[in-house]
Amino acid sequence: MAVSDAAEPIIRVRGLKNMFGDQIVHEDLDLDVRAGEILGVVGGSGTGKSVLMRSIIGLQTPVEGDITVFGEEMIGRDEEHAKHIRRRWGVLFQGAALFSTLTVAENIQVPIREYYPGLSDTLLDEIAAYKIAMSGLFADAGSKYPAELSGGMKKRAGIARALALDPELLFLDEPTAGLDPIGAAGFDQLIGELRDSLGLTVFLITHDLDTLYAICDRVAVLADRKVIAVGTIPELLALDHPWIQEYFKGPRGRAAAAISEREKAGT
Numbered sequence: 693m694a695v696s697d698a699a700e701p702i703i704r705v706r707g708l709k710n711m712f713g714d715q716i717v718h719e720d721l722d723l724d725v726r727a728g729e730i731l732g733v734v735g736g737s738g739t740g741k742s743v744l745m746r747s748i749i750g751l752q753t754p755v756e757g758d759i760t761v762f763g764e765e766m767i768g769r770d771e772e773h774a775k776h777i778r779r780r781w782g783v784l785f786q787g788a789a790l791f792s793t794l795t796v797a798e799n800i801q802v803p804i805r806e807y808y809p810g811l812s813d814t815l816l817d818e819i820a821a822y823k824i825a826m827s828g829l830f831a832d833a834g835s836k837y838p839a840e841l842s843g844g845m846k847k848r849a850g851i852a853r854a855l856a857l858d859p860e861l862l863f864l865d866e867p868t869a870g871l872d873p874i875g876a877a878g879f880d881q882l883i884g885e886l887r888d889s890l891g892l893t894v895f896l897i898t899h900d901l902d903t904l905y906a907i908c909d910r911v912a913v914l915a916d917r918k919v920i921a922v923g924t925i926p927e928l929l930a931l932d933h934p935w936i937q938e939y940f941k942g943p944r945g946r947a948a949a950a951i952s953e954r955e956k957a958g959t
């Protein structure tokens with residue numbers, strides 16, 4: 693893993709403000725995501741984790757603030773230039789958000805067709821097969837429709853589509869939600885392996901404490917409309933914010949920490 697804190701961050705958010713009607717979701721929110729890291733983003737339900745991700749990827753226009761990705765200012769950028777930047781990231785939305793009327797292979801080919809309209813069907817099929825293998829799906833998954841896949845397989849198909857354009861950055865919104873513990877652990881392992889082998893930077897929204905312990909280099913905590921803390925789990929444990937203490941030191945947090953300790957000890 694090659695996490696760099698000295699270089700310019702891959703994602704830099706400053707003074708972000710988001711509102712829906714009278715409801716202020718974010719105010720004065722700052723966040724850096726470093727090159728090569730897996731950053732876990734946690735926070736209670738409705739604290740604005742998904743809205744933060746949507747702001748960064750350009751699906752939500754903030755009321756105030758600056759967002760740069762790969763050193764490029766994202767807000768107010770013209771569509772043609774934004775498209776070139778978007779090409780450098782992949783997104784796995786909650787529930788995978790696959791097109792239900794397309795096969796897995798066709799889903800993976802959607803972004804490729806958008807950016808490279810001239811590619812032959814043979815080449816598109818080869819690329820889809822490669823992404824399917826990278827995502828740990830069985831070889832004939834390409835011909836299946838999403839409804840024919842288990843929840844875990846759907847998420848892997850979503851990852852395959854997110855990897856379609858060889859991204860440098862992945863956004864994952866609750867990737868292990870709804871998976872059984874074994875499926876979730878396998879998915880964590882996949883994300884870690886992809887980061888290591890492809891040199892990805894990963895922005896990962898999760899409620900899953902096991903995921904935080906297993907693969908996240910740092911964790912950003914959303915509360916009170918902003919990122920109240922960001923650091924390694926030991927760094928966060930040293931803070932006395934009530935939500936952080938409850939989250940990491942409540943029964944589930946203690947269980948996840950114990951599993952992580954056992955795995956490190958190899959027992």
Ligand SMILES: Nc1ncnc2c1ncn2[C@@H]1O[C@H](COP(=O)(O)OP(=O)(O)OP(=O)(O)O)[C@@H](O)[C@H]1O
Pocket residue numbers: 712717735736737738739740741742743744
């Ligand atoms: N398009 C929208 N219109 C109005 N309100 C919205 C919209 N999108 C999000 N919100 C509100 O913004 C707040 C933050 O939502 P968001 O989905 O980002 O929370 P979250 O932290 O991801 O929650 P969860 O962990 O439950 O997924 C919520 O109160 C939500 O109702």
